[in-house]
Amino acid sequence: MTPPAPPVPRGRLTAFVLLVCVTAVGLAYLALADHAAPARRALLAEAHVTGVPVPGVGDRPGSGDGRVEGLIAPDADHVALDRLDPDLYDALNRAAVGAAEDGIALQVSSGWRSRAYQQHLLDAAIQKYGSREEALHWVETPDGSSHTSGDAVDVGPTEPAYWLSQHGSAYGLCQTYSNEIWHYELATRPGGACPSPR
Ligand SMILES: [Zn+2]
Known part of the structure; x- marks a missing residue:
């Protein structure tokens, strides 16, 4: 007859179960993060082409038109x-x-910049420089600006x-x-x- 297996010490068993749980949660997180990033990128690339507002992006008051207050980091969420x-x-x-x-x-x-914001900048420049001709030395039209694209x-x-x-x-x-x-x-x-x- 085979002798019964010695009992596993309870402390070691608990540690093993915890390790399995932590590993499972970690793998699930990595899988989700991996799929979310390209989806967000694709959404933003599409928005860039069509100019359609992206839910959750650019709907903050005062910043949806691309207006930047001061200076921001090149990888800021804006x-x-x-x-x-x-x-x-x-x-x-x-x-x-x-x-x-x-x-x-x-x-x-x-x-x-949104086209409306670019037009606002041009209007402000016309006020500042006194003529549309002079303002156009400094600020492009919405059609001419490479910021709107x-x-x-x-x-x-x-x-x-x-x-x-x-x-x-x-x-x-x-x-x-x-x-x-x-x-x-x-x-x-x-x-x-x-x-x-x-
Ligand atoms: Zn510029």
């Missing part, structure tokens, strides 16, 4: 960044890592903007207006040469 062209968003954040390695904190003062980002403050003017081409980022050291677009391949600013 509609001005969420609706950037995904390639521009990636280049911006890679550049921010490069800047950080040089001790520079690259921040963002503007990204995607999510293809431009303004960076700050001054030192990071100068850093990007020197190093941006390594990430494909180019200053596209000669009078706006803060305004960048994807205008070359990473490591390529930037076209002369307009």
